[in-house]
Amino acid sequence: MSIFSDFKRWVTVWALTFAFSFPKASTPRRVIYFLRLFLFQGRRDWIHKDETHGYWIAEDLKKNAKREAIQDRISEANIIILWVPGGGFRFDLGQLYTSTFATWMRALDADKNIKSMVFVADYKHGPDNLFPAAIKDVGDTYHWLTETLNIDPKKIIIGGDDAGVAIALDTLLNKIDPSKKPAGMICASPYTGLEAGGESWRTNLGLDILNENSITRMENAYMGIESEDEVIEYEGGLSPFAYLRDSVDLGSLLPSRMLVYLGGKEVLLEEGGLLANRAARSGVQVMVVQEPSGIHLWSMFPDIFIKQDDVKQYAVDRFVDFVAGTIKK
Structure with missing residues (x-):
């Protein structure tokens, strides 16, 4: 790797480790903003911001971002990927992934002639x-x-990374009619709400960008801080992470196919494995891609966290196979 690549990896690891564990949310948001501004400006011509819901990503989208042109591209696309970006429930990592999304979409087109867009x-x-x-x-x-x-x-x-997976799962359970659920789901380094602990925590703590403080920040940012004297009541009588209950049939809320990216050096490795196993037992067709050297979010930052070209290519190939199989099904 070049000196710049090594520098970018060092800065990215430092920034993410700091952002996930720092107590106040405003400072991590500024850190991620400057990280994007100085090191993740690639493929800006692929992005078009919607007024209210998020932003589209597709090749050269800025050249013709009129509503009619975007609608035409949506109609021509074989698949639309709705991505729920992670960031520990406190900040947005989505615009750091644009180059990865571009790689995915180009591979789909080149290998399978599948037209796609990401929202x-x-x-x-x-x-x-x-x-x-x-x-x-x-x-x-x-x-x-x-x-x-x-x-x-x-x-x-529907796809998500980190805490975005928990949000996607809670959304599928509480906000989407099972008869209208999406065709597939992608989970990259999923956080699902389980408490810190287990073999992967004992083995990988200190090797990953997440630690116990990171999980505490996540829980507090999503659920609030409970006291011994007060139990938080959520709007509509809903409960966060309700999909973790044994009484919930994951097969009824999940799409029929799921792709899960896990890293061998993630503290959340066991958590992701439990989600994949439980989904499979519920009848979901699950594809797991586990990279032994991968840390948290390795699949979203392959050019930074992975040195071997064959490993990066394997991750992209499995994505292409998953999407092609989902369309076929």
Whole structure:
């Protein structure tokens, strides 16, 4: 790797480790903003911001971003990926992933002649906007895609990384009619709400960008801080992470196909494995891609966190296979 690549990796690891664990949310948001501004400016011509729900990503989208032109591209696309970006419920990592999304879309087109677009959802972040604020926003975005833009749910793959997976799961459970659920789901380094602990925590703590403080910040930003004297009551009588209950049949709320990216050096490795296993037992067809050297979010930053070209290519190939199989099904 070049000196610049090594520098970019060092800065990215430092910035993410700091952002996930720092107590106040405003400072991590500024850190992520400057990280994007100085090191993640690639493919800016692929992005078009929607007025209310988030932003579209597609090749050379800025050249013709009129509403009619975007609607034409949506109609021509074989698949629309709705992405719920992570950031520990406190900040948005979505615009750091643009180059990765571009790689995915170009590979789909080149390998399978599959036309695709990505829509990255905006949602309110904690701790000022606790559950269910985020799932209300993502649910509204899904309904906007399917009802206002008339996109067939069978044409949608919902995806998320980090805490975005928890938001996507809570949205599927509480805000999306099972008869209108998407065709597939992608989970990259998923956080699902389980408490810190387990073998992967004992093995990988200190190797990953997440630590116990990171999980505490996540929980507080999504659920609020409970005291011994007060139990938080959430709007509408909903509960965060309700999909973790044994009484919930994941197969009824999840799409029929799921792709899960895990890293062998993630503290959340076991958590992601439990989600994949439980989904499979519920009848979901699950594809797991586990990279032994991968840390948290390695699949979203492959050019930074992964040195071997064959490993990066394998991750992209599995994505292409998953999407192609989802369309075929």
